[in-house]
Amino acid sequence: MTRRINAGIASVALGGLLLAGCSSDGDQPESTDATGDTDAGTGEVVELTFWHGYTEADGDVLDGIVEAFNDEHPNIQISTEVNPWDVIDDTLLPALSAGDGPDIVAMPAERLPVYADAGALASLDDFYDGAGDITPALNPGAVEMITVNEQRYGVPTGFVPLALYYNQAQFDEAGIESAPETWDEWVDVAEQLTVDEDGDGTPEQYGMVLPDHATVANGVWPSLFYGNGGGIIADSSTAAIDSEANAETLRYWQDAVVNDSISPTGVDGIGADEVFSSGRAAMTIGGPWMVFIAADNEIELGIAAIPSGPVEQAASAIGVSMGVTDKGDEAAQAAAEEFFAYFLNEQNSVEWSLGSGWPPLRTDIAPEQVAENPTVETLTGMADLGQPLLPGVVNSVDVLAAIDELTQRTLAGEDIDELLDQAQSEVQAALDN
Amino acid sequence: MLTTSKARYRAPAPLGGRPRRRPPRRRSSGAAWGMLTPALVVLGIFVAWPMLVALRMSFTDASGFGDTAWVGLDNYVRAFTDPDVLDAMVNTVIYTALFTPAAVITALVLALLVNNSKVFFRSFFRTALFLPFMVSLAVGAFAWSYLLDPQVGLLNYWLSTSGVQLGNVLQDPTLAMPTVALVGVWKNFGFYFVIFLAGLQDIPASLYEAARVDGAGVLRTFRSITIPMLANTFTFVLVFAMIAALQTFDQIYVMTGGGPYGHTQTIVMEIYDAGFGRLELGFASALSYILLVATILLSVIQFVFFGRRGKDLS
Structure with missing residues (x-):
């Protein structure tokens, strides 16, 4: 009898441990601001995760821009996670379905409508309508590629004609x-x-x-x-x-x-x-x-x-864009939009263009501003030939x-x-x- | 009064004396359940629960995000009416028909050869033949893709020096499927080979000696001893190979991506495209269940058929 009781206790304990290991730590403080308790305005730090697939030198440049943003915005801290594009595509669905995953995610342009239509990405219409001089200066083709059902769901990070x-x-x-x-x-x-x-x-x-x-x-x-x-x-x-x-x-x-x-x-x-x-x-x-x-x-x-x-x-x-995953968190979205505005300012646009080898996303940046990279200068001259795919x-x-x-x-x-x-x-x- | 008494036969006691009658052991089912529980919990959480969730999902239009609606049997009806899915089912059957017998027969023949004590370097051959199975599937598939590449591939280069033009086999609608099946056989036969080898070594040598004394030749020995004694192993390998073929994905995904124009698109690739490409998790779950049922049915048929045949042969 004693053995049976011991076995039963052990089983229950082990089952409990397994269940505890699999459960979400809902009673723990969220590492991000996903609880909605914090925002950029209250002095608490909003932490965002950013998945992207820039694995070469372009990734170092992007990470550098993120680091500079973090330094200049102590109340918003973005951590990047780099994986090949197809790995991001394969892991994004299970991660978001499980209520996890990134706050910002970059993806090839043709994948954005799939996630936007499924409700995985938040609309950025407010950002586009309130971002001053930045978004009107974006390459129209690049904006068209992130528009789904007449709403804008992403911010372009790359748009270059073949x-x-x-x-x-x-x-x-x-x-x-x-x-x-x-x-x-x-x-x-x-x-x-x-x-x-x-x-x-x-x-x-x-x-x-x-x-x-x-x-x-x-x-x-x-x-x-x-x-x-x-x-x-x-x-x-x-x-x-x-x-x-x-x-x-x-x-x-x-x-x-x-x-x-x-x-x-x-x-x-x-x-x-x-x-x-x-x-x-x-x-x-x-x-x-x-x-x-x-x-x-x-x-x-x-x-x-x-x-x-x-x-x-x-x-x-060829287009790549980044969007905000729809977790219903206004503070996270506001923080992400602040990063987007930073990413698209003139200085970072030039830096990103030179570092990534892709032409500037803003039409108000002249080829001469990126002349130190002849490839970028050449591609910038043909940027208006580009048409978004599908x-x-x-x-x-x-x-x-x-x-x-x-x-x-x-x-x-x-x-x-x-x-x-x-x-x-x-x-x-x-x-x- | 003369009485006769019939002496009752009493069997001799076995060596070591008659076993003492032991008191019947109490069944300690509680302890058994206690020992099983950890495994059952793990299986329940990581196998049964996801399967139940997927079953429910197969009756919805789930995308992984937002609200889902109950669609009844729509996903199952679509699975049997969508031409792309039907093509994928046919491709899967073709792949299974090409892969399974080729892999099983190759493994059996090589196991018979290597099991022969007259063969030199048996250990070397055992290791060498098992080696492809140890190679990562993706790595093997990439290697073969490069070897077969018509522009920069070594195989084409070597053959061209002998005047043979292999062509672009992986993009040829007729040759693509046999080629990926062949690479699948190369990759997997080593596993079946080892199982056959173990089965062959389990056959008592005394049976072969008795057959030899009775004057049986090689073929008769093979037919009357090896095949019946290997029947269970054969059934196991056959079912295993068939399941592997029905579930093939990574190798074809790497080598052809389902091409040329869908000629190597298998049902698991269709599930992947539906689930991860189009975010149609409900439809992908329905396809998964159809594959599961087909696999179970085919396995049961094989077990029943080969089980009977094994009994007949025995």
């Missing part, structure tokens, strides 16, 4: 003096740079690498569509992929890639970076990080805007999957009209979902 990056040495070797400015010039130059020494039909060097799925920031093909006056959506609820303009675009590049072999096929965005950095392709479409990739591989890099299409010169933009679209996952299938099968030589018809149905279904 650009053409080329191997200057291979250009010099082929006697090409300048970057192409139109599609026809682009294909001509690519043909000149395509080298099949042994004549086996597989070039040893491609003129360019045109990824056909999971492209850089999913923006390569949208850039081409924009260049010919097409696009993916008319608005956040209407598909517009099945258009004559897009059909012409796809035929043009299908012919160039499949018949003229100017690019390998079946390559994704990461693969494109590898093909370019290994010297097997002379041109690629990418973002500012290509500067570091080129330096690591001792490639002399040239940068130019994506060549103009038959209708206009445009490029899909602004306000909640189900971007399925839309992008449909575009990937369209472009991959196009470069596999399939019938474009049928593919566009199918893509239109799939994109519309995703928008309706």
Whole structure:
């Protein structure tokens, strides 16, 4: 009997310990201000956590701005937690669902509508309406990318149009003096740079690498569509992929890639970076990080805007933004907005731009102000070409999957009209979902 | 009066004397429950409770945030009518059909070879064959992706020196699934191999000796002794391999991301996309339960089928 009682007591004790370990410490003082008992105005410290995915030198610059903010705002203390973007995406949902997670979170632009629509992010309309001269000066495309259901849910931390990056040495070797400015010039130059020494039909060097799925920031093909006056959506609820303009675009590049072999096929965005950095392709479409990739591989890099299409010169933009998680805490939101205003002031905008390698987010900052970084100066000159990818679209996952299938099968030589018809149905279904 | 008495047969006492009749042990179920409770508590908190929550969630439109609404069987109806999910189910079946027999047969054949005492360097082969299973799944998948890369991959380079063009197998709609299944076999067969090896070593040598004395050849010995004695191990490995195949995710996620255009998209990847990509936790939970039920059904069928067959063979 004694043994049974002892066993029972031990079981209850162990179960209690486990339950205690799993329960939230609701009776403990919150480390953040999530209780709502504190705010910036009462002299108590508001503590915020900030998740971001800037893991390279740009992360050091951002952390430096946060530290400077903490020093200047003793009543608000922000601690940053750095993880790769996909890790943030995977952990944000369970963390917030459990009532935990960050107060401020940065994420790629196409993910923001998903979380905003689910109610995970707080609206920042008040911030935009009351931030004086700062927010009106923001790149309109960058603001459009954080607008969901006509409300603004984020503050941009990066907005840069995709650009053409080329191997200057291979250009010099082929006697090409300048970057192409139109599609026809682009294909001509690519043909000149395509080298099949042994004549086996597989070039040893491609003129360019045109990824056909999971492209850089999913923006390569949208850039081409924009260049010919097409696009993916008319608005956040209407598909517009099945258009004559897009059909012409796809035929043009299908012919160039499949018949003229100017690019390998079946390559994704990461693969494109590898093909370019290994010297097997002379041109690629990418973002500012290509500067570091080129330096690591001792490639002399040239940068130019994506060549103009038959209708206009445009490029899909790579966007990153930060939002405030909706924990119903006004003090935390006010503190976060104070940080956003600090982040976007002129001095920090220039510092962040130079440190991250991305052009300034404010249109009132002249290229000369960032001239000490030639890459940033070049990208700043083309900032107005950038168009946000799928602004306000909640189900971007399925839309992008449909575009990937369209472009991959196009470069596999399939019938474009049928593919566009199918893509239109799939994109519309995703928008309706 | 002559009386005869019939002597009653009394069996000889076993060596060591007859066992003394012990008093019946009292069942101490309380102590048993006490010992089990810690494990049950852990299982309850970390397995049963999440499963119940997920079951409830599968009947809602939960996104992980805000209010959720009861949607009845809508998520289950959608699962069986959504073309992407149906494609993913078909892909999962194809992967399972390619992976399971290949992994099990490879493991069995290699176990039979390495179990042979005439084979040199048996310890080396045992370790070498088990090694892929020790490699992290993501690392193995990355390594194979690089090896198979048509532009910078070593495998393509080596083959091209012999005039063979492998092409972009991971982006070929026909070859992508067999390729990822092959890498899956490479990664996992080592585990099944070790189990088979243990099963083979459990078979008493006296059976083989008796068979040899009776004049049985290698094939007859294999058919009449090895297979029946391995029946339970075989069933276990088969069910284990099938469950692994049905739940495959990481390796395909790394190697193809479900591509080319959905040709390697499995049901678990569909669950991931629904849950983490679109924040449709209700729908993702419904898909998880469908996978769970399918896995249980297939496992039961296999246990019943191979259980009967094992009895027949015995």
